[in-house]
Amino acid sequence: MVRGRISRLSVRDVRFPTSLEGHGSDAMHTDPDYSAAYVILETDAEDGLKGYGLTFTLGKGTEVVVCAVNALAHHVLNKDLRDIIGDFRGFYRQLTSDGQLRWIGPEKGVVHLATAAVLNAVWDLWAKQEGKPLWKLLVDMDPRTLLSCIDFRYITDVLTEEEAYEILQKGQVGKKEREGQMLMQGYPAYTTSCAWLGYSDDKLRQLCTEALKDGWTRFKVKVGADLQDDIRRCRLIRNMIGPEKTLMMDANQRWDVPEAVQWMAKLAEFKPLWIEEPTSPDDILGHATIAKALVPLGIGVATGEQCHNRVIFKQLLQAKALQFLQIDSCRLGSVNENLSVLLMAKKFEIPVCPHAGGVGLCELVQHLIIFDFISVSASLKNRMCEYVDHLHEHFRYPVVIKKASYMPPQDAGYSTEMKEESVKKHQYPDGEVWKKLLAA
Numbered sequence: 284m285v286r287g288r289i290s291r292l293s294v295r296d297v298r299f300p301t302s303l304e305g306h307g308s309d310a311m312h313t314d315p316d317y318s319a320a321y322v323i324l325e326t327d328a329e330d331g332l333k334g335y336g337l338t339f340t341l342g343k344g345t346e347v348v349v350c351a352v353n354a355l356a357h358h359v360l361n362k363d364l365r366d367i368i369g370d371f372r373g374f375y376r377q378l379t380s381d382g383q384l385r386w387i388g389p390e391k392g393v394v395h396l397a398t399a400a401v402l403n404a405v406w407d408l409w410a411k412q413e414g415k416p417l418w419k420l421l422v423d424m425d426p427r428t429l430l431s432c433i434d435f436r437y438i439t440d441v442l443t444e445e446e447a448y449e450i451l452q453k454g455q456v457g458k459k460e461r462e463g464q465m466l467m468q469g470y471p472a473y474t475t476s477c478a479w480l481g482y483s484d485d486k487l488r489q490l491c492t493e494a495l496k497d498g499w500t501r502f503k504v505k506v507g508a509d510l511q512d513d514i515r516r517c518r519l520i521r522n523m524i525g526p527e528k529t530l531m532m533d534a535n536q537r538w539d540v541p542e543a544v545q546w547m548a549k550l551a552e553f554k555p556l557w558i559e560e561p562t563s564p565d566d567i568l569g570h571a572t573i574a575k576a577l578v579p580l581g582i583g584v585a586t587g588e589q590c591h592n593r594v595i596f597k598q599l600l601q602a603k604a605l606q607f608l609q610i611d612s613c614r615l616g617s618v619n620e621n622l623s624v625l626l627m628a629k630k631f632e633i634p635v636c637p638h639a640g641g642v643g644l645c646e647l648v649q650h651l652i653i654f655d656f657i658s659v660s661a662s663l664k665n666r667m668c669e670y671v672d673h674l675h676e677h678f679r680y681p682v683v684i685k686k687a688s689y690m691p692p693q694d695a696g697y698s699t700e701m702k703e704e705s706v707k708k709h710q711y712p713d714g715e716v717w718k719k720l721l722a723a
């Protein structure tokens with residue numbers, strides 16, 4: 284049983300200087316410092332358990348999100364955890380419907396990132412109090428309770444609560460076996476870490492060699508800034524991995540719609556499974572046009588890391604604008620909104636391949652996709668979860684990868700907790716790391 288009144292919310296601006304070595308760089312984010320607005324919830328319960336939550340940001344963006352978290356704090360403070368969870372749908376609505384803050388959203392941008400950080404901390408706390416890793420909390424939850432966490436407003440035209448219930452009921456069949464399968468084999472992953480846009484060819488070669496040795500079979504390469512560079516890099520990586528292994532490409536919103544189609548026609552010879560974020564994340568019909576044009580080339584469209592909310596995902600699905608749906612644990616309104624997207628994807632039979640390129644995103648999203656396999660999709664066909672090999676050492680419960688698969692976390696919670704030492708060192712601007720960098 285959950286317990287305690289939320290007695291304190293603190294939020295910190297934590298940044299890692301990843302841009303110094305080009306980690307995480309792409310055609311639009313050339314100098315990303317992987318960062319997080321990091322929330323800690325404390326309660327008055329005697330167990331002393333805390334809830335940790337974060338949302339992923341880049342550098343300076345963090346200070347804006349930190350402000351938004353503080354602006355939302357009064358919704359959480361002094362609330363009884365039982366009341367939050369007892370009406371989680373209502374609480375989600377309360378946060379996303381704040382009469383003054385929703386004007387700068389609604390359910391998008393900075394306020395929504397802040398909502399995610401706060402709610403991720405609530406879910407972490409809930410799972411910790413139940414003594415279960417989050418994926419297991421979700422897997423064991425009865426379908427009605429699960430659905431009571433979801434705000435169905437704006438999506439009932441494609442998914443009603445009753446339909447969602449049926450999906451979850453069907454998902455009960457074979458659940459035990461699938462859980463066993465996850466515990467034995469883990470959830471298949473792909474790596475993005477070899478081919479960030481700012482990496483030299485030598486570095487790409489070296490990282491690719493290592494990844495192949497470690498058993499990786501699926502690779503993503505950044506494209507979109509310069510066609511000749513893309514051709515050279517894609518050739519290099521395709522030659523290294525051979526014709527059988529899987530290659531994905533990611534343009535991070537660099538192109539106009541016709542440009543995306545023309546550019547991909549030039550890269551088609553390297554046989555990518557998908558092109559990710561070919562154009563603006565808001566351009567649903569543009570994605571549909573690109574998706575249609577790329578069918579003859581055998582290339583799918585993937586998107587989602589910058590999809591504001593369930594409404595955009597709904598329309599992408601309705602418009603047949605994507606073949607691979609990329610949920611994000613920190614962009615959408617936490618587990619609550621991600622659940623609704625997993626269920627819609629199931630209805631439309633579109634595989635979910637989560638986004639995880641950022642600090643902490645692997646730690647969080649593994650829970651959602653493992654739950655998805657056990658209780659919703661029941662399939663691994665065309666499915667894999669992104670993995671990036673950065674900054675896991677700063678987490679108290681870092682991901683465990685075996686044979687290029689995510690092994691289900693065993694510790695209670697949402698794997699969101701960072702090491703206090705790391706937070707202290709990387710806090711902006713007073714942490715040791717930043718003091719040194721700023722002085723230089």
Ligand SMILES: C[C@H](O)[C@@H](O)[C@@H](O)[C@H](O)C(=O)O
Nearest residue numbers: 307308309312315475640641
């Ligand atoms: C700035 C970030 O590293 C992005 O490039 C990253 O999230 C990327 O789009 C991805 O798909 O992993």
Ligand SMILES: [Mg+2]
Nearest residue numbers: 533559560588
């Ligand atoms: Mg991407």
